[in-house]
Amino acid sequence: MDKTINQKAWFLVLPVFLVVAFSAVLPLMTVVNYSMQDTFGNNQFFWNGVGWFKELLDPSTDLGGRFLASLGRNLFFSAMILAIEVPLGIVVALSMPRQGWSVAACLVIMALPLLIPWNVVGTIWQIFGRPDIGLLGYVLNNIGIDYNYVSNDFDAWATVIVMDVWHWTSLVALLCYAGLKSIPDAYYQAAQIDGASRWAVFTAIQLPKMNRVLLIAVLLRFMDSFMIYTEPFVVTGGGPGNSTTFVSIELVKIALGQFDLGKAAALSLVYNLIIIIVCWVFYTVMTNAGADRPINKGVA
Amino acid sequence: MARIDLVDLAHSYGGDNAPEESFALKPISMTWRQGGAYALLGPSGCGKTTLLNLISGIVTPSRGKILFDGVDITPFSTQRRNIAQVFQFPVIYDTMTVQENLAFPLKNRGLPKAEIDARVAEIADLLDLTPYLLRKATRLTADAKQKISLGRGLVRSDVAAVLFDEPLTVIDPELKWQLRSKLKALHRTLDLTMIYVTHDQTEALTFADTVVVMHDGRVVQSGTPAELFDKPAHTFVGYFIGSPGMNIVPAEVSGRNARIDGHTITLNRSYDRLPSTAKIEIGVRPEFVDIARPAPGLLSANIERIDDLGRIRFARVRVGDAKFAARVPPGFSIPDNAAGLVFDPAHVHVYADSLLVEGSA
Numbered sequence: 001m002d003k004t005i006n007q008k009a010w011f012l013v014l015p016v017f018l019v020v021a022f023s024a025v026l027p028l029m030t031v032v033n034y035s036m037q038d039t040f041g042n043n044q045f046f047w048n049g050v051g052w053f054k055e056l057l058d059p060s061t062d063l064g065g066r067f068l069a070s071l072g073r074n075l076f077f078s079a080m081i082l083a084i085e086v087p088l089g090i091v092v093a094l095s096m097p098r099q100g101w102s103v104a105a106c107l108v109i110m111a112l113p114l115l116i117p118w119n120v121v122g123t124i125w126q127i128f129g130r131p132d133i134g135l136l137g138y139v140l141n142n143i144g145i146d147y148n149y150v151s152n153d154f155d156a157w158a159t160v161i162v163m164d165v166w167h168w169t170s171l172v173a174l175l176c177y178a179g180l181k182s183i184p185d186a187y188y189q190a191a192q193i194d195g196a197s198r199w200a201v202f203t204a205i206q207l208p209k210m211n212r213v214l215l216i217a218v219l220l221r222f223m224d225s226f227m228i229y230t231e232p233f234v235v236t237g238g239g240p241g242n243s244t245t246f247v248s249i250e251l252v253k254i255a256l257g258q259f260d261l262g263k264a265a266a267l268s269l270v271y272n273l274i275i276i277i278v279c280w281v282f283y284t285v286m287t288n289a290g291a292d293r294p295i296n297k298g299v300a
Numbered sequence: 301m302a303r304i305d306l307v308d309l310a311h312s313y314g315g316d317n318a319p320e321e322s323f324a325l326k327p328i329s330m331t332w333r334q335g336g337a338y339a340l341l342g343p344s345g346c347g348k349t350t351l352l353n354l355i356s357g358i359v360t361p362s363r364g365k366i367l368f369d370g371v372d373i374t375p376f377s378t379q380r381r382n383i384a385q386v387f388q389f390p391v392i393y394d395t396m397t398v399q400e401n402l403a404f405p406l407k408n409r410g411l412p413k414a415e416i417d418a419r420v421a422e423i424a425d426l427l428d429l430t431p432y433l434l435r436k437a438t439r440l441t442a443d444a445k446q447k448i449s450l451g452r453g454l455v456r457s458d459v460a461a462v463l464f465d466e467p468l469t470v471i472d473p474e475l476k477w478q479l480r481s482k483l484k485a486l487h488r489t490l491d492l493t494m495i496y497v498t499h500d501q502t503e504a505l506t507f508a509d510t511v512v513v514m515h516d517g518r519v520v521q522s523g524t525p526a527e528l529f530d531k532p533a534h535t536f537v538g539y540f541i542g543s544p545g546m547n548i549v550p551a552e553v554s555g556r557n558a559r560i561d562g563h564t565i566t567l568n569r570s571y572d573r574l575p576s577t578a579k580i581e582i583g584v585r586p587e588f589v590d591i592a593r594p595a596p597g598l599l600s601a602n603i604e605r606i607d608d609l610g611r612i613r614f615a616r617v618r619v620g621d622a623k624f625a626a627r628v629p630p631g632f633s634i635p636d637n638a639a640g641l642v643f644d645p646a647h648v649h650v651y652a653d654s655l656l657v658e659g660s661a
Contacts, residue, residue: 186387189358192378193385194405194452204404208394 034265041259052266063254063263067270069242070250077246078225081164085221086214088165089172094206096177110170122234125163129235149236153243156236160244163231168224172217179213180206212286219282226275247271302368302460304332304355304493309364311350316362324350326517327364332461332495334369337487339508340497343540347517348497352463355495356383368460384453385463389470390445392437398424399433402451409456423455426486443475447482454490461493468503480507501541513537529585530647535654538583544607544614547589549622551582553650558582561620563599568645569659578652586625588647591615591632591639598640601626606634615639 035052037045058064096106113121129149131137140147149159183205191201229248232238238245238253245253251271255264310327312318320326325347332338340348353359355366357378365374373381393401399420406416424430427447432440437448446467453462464483468476484507487494498504504511505525512522513536521533532538532546539545552559556570560582574580594600601617601624613628617639626641628634650657 184389184391186389186391189356189378189385190387190391190449190452192358193356193383195379195408196404197408200404200408204393204396 031265031268034261035269036262038262048262052262053270055263056266056270063267066242066250066254067247067267070245070247073244074226074228074246077161077164077228078222080161081168081225082218082221084161084165085169085172086218088169089217090176090210090214092169092173093176093180094202096173098181107174110174113167113170116167118230119234121163121167122231125159125166125231126235129159151240153240156240156244159235160232163235164225164228167231168221172221175213175217176210179210183209215282215286219279219286222278222282223275226278302493303334303370304461305367305370306330306332306355307365307367309351309354309361309366311354311359312362323362323517325354325361328519329364330512330519330522332493334493335491336493336510337484337508338493338495339504339511340495340514341499341501341504341511341540342514343499346514348499348514349465351514352385352465352495352497355461356385356463357381358385382456382458382460383463384450384456384459384461385465386446386449386453386467388466390442390449392440392445392448394436394438396437397434398429398437398440398448401437401448402429402433402455405452405456419455419457423451426454426489427451427482442470443472443479446471446479450483454486454492459492461495464494464496464498466498467496468498468500476503477506483507501543505541513540515540531649531656532583533656535581535583535651538585538649542585542587544586544625546583546585547622547624547626548581548583548651549619549624551580551650553580553582558648558650560599561622565599565643565648566645567648567650567659569661571650571657571659574650574652574657579654581651581654582648583651584643584648586614587627588644589624589626590642590644591617591626591628591634592642593635594638594640598642601639601641603634603637603639617641 036048036050038048038051039045052063055061055063056067059068092110096110097103116124128134128136129147131141131148137147137149146152147155149155187205187209188201191205196204227248228246229252232244232246233249233252236244238249247267248271251264251267254260254267307329308327309325309329310320310323311325312323314322328351340351342348350359354361357373357376361374365372367373368381393404396404402420402423403416406419411419420433421430424433427450429444429447429451432444437445440448450462450467453459468479471479480503483494483496486492496504496507498507505528509524510522511525511528513520513528513534515534515536521528521537523533528537528541532541535546535548538548549560553567553571553574555572556567558565558567565582591601591603592598599619601619604616604618604623606628607614607616607625614625615628615634617624617626619641624641650659
């Protein structure tokens, strides 16, 4: 078959090329360019090679120390919220009604926190937790718990984690609910006939059937929590001290606070690289989990 | 192992106070003998799955009782009934191997491991699953998965009956008959009561020794495949079973004569006391109507088309307003459009309001 050759199609994709180039590729290349240089203002730049990257990975330097500390905090934060939100989301999804008008009501209520803009979530919790005018802070202090997220590291962490759980557990729950809804009734009936206990139904049917959506939920929540900026910035501003300063907050401090473009560029590239690697790992795991095709025909 | 009795069993999904006409299953009483192979045959929505789910306990009946060997088990949960059920789509536990799948019902009942292993090995052997015991069950084909579903029912030694809910729907055609003959063989070896729901008459007639035909929530006939073919008790059975189905045409019947379209057919039996208000029809299977050259004394018909089924040909003809299917005798050259119909009087049945009327000799 002869193929018609028509180079005009290139003109049709050209606009997209330009948009992507100016919105993504060129800014990224600028960052790569900055990461190799140092500036002392006045738009004067000096070549620094891989110096910033060496510093970043060396905890004895100021830059490396700050980066690795904030990275550690960030990983701990992600681990904490995953450890809470995933089991909690599953429990919520399991206890949601399966039919009737209450399904719609539940879904709407569950979706509400997801619709609130990040900085509003931060503001809500910032006020909610204040010991003088916030309901949470006032009540906690009045029942004898010395709670102050501005001065106490533990309280600041607790506030940020509870806030994230409040904001995002419903996403995990909704995903799990969708996974649960897709299980045909026959599975439950068969389990009943097989005499399975409630726990056996969960481990043998519900959990395996939810594993895809759970992987997606874990991926989404990891990415989001690893890039978190707005909410902790609004609530704690990274404090007290540096105790809730996550990588993104540290990055903004370096880039816009100190105007160290070279250091900030190097940090953001490494940050970006970590995210890409994690995505790739998740993608590989997910596609392998989906590769359960029959491999032996004709077993009859 | 058990005899199953249904006593005035009925079910409505619309609550107990719904009018009886709307019941998914209208009141029935019948007995399923121990060791029988039954097929529940009927079109979609006729209540056959409802009946099956009532027996297995997935659905609780609105009325009536179910007895296993004389014991009323109506209030019992599915678990306590000792029923095995195979569903339309294979149900297997994804994360488990074939062996773990088969052992699952026994493990749930807390049997000792040695006993479980012995039983699983025995059933796997019976179902030809032994080579796959250590494989993940998700990786097998649909027919193997369906055998695992069945196996999970059979491993329990106390199982009272095995219920099948259209189990071959997702199986490739060439594997269907293999699996079906496997079921028959199992039935002979294990002496279990088996109830098989299907809308496919070939499946029902080849599997069962008793076929129960359901229509609109009622059992319209239950009998051997030959009985259903030779003497349908209801016009529905007549045209639902057989391919093509039975010819059912309105007729005026008096004594030994039936008049169709101005022509009289002599019947083998005499029908004297037919209810005068009832709708009278005669039914005859296409296999017992032959097409012939038009001749005086034969019911004349117009040929519309010929269906060549390979081994046998059927002519689709029209008599007045009624449509007929009739056999084309081998070697018969088909006339252009007009033809005569020759009836085998022994196989012409009379129906009053869709129900078979027994004539007197």
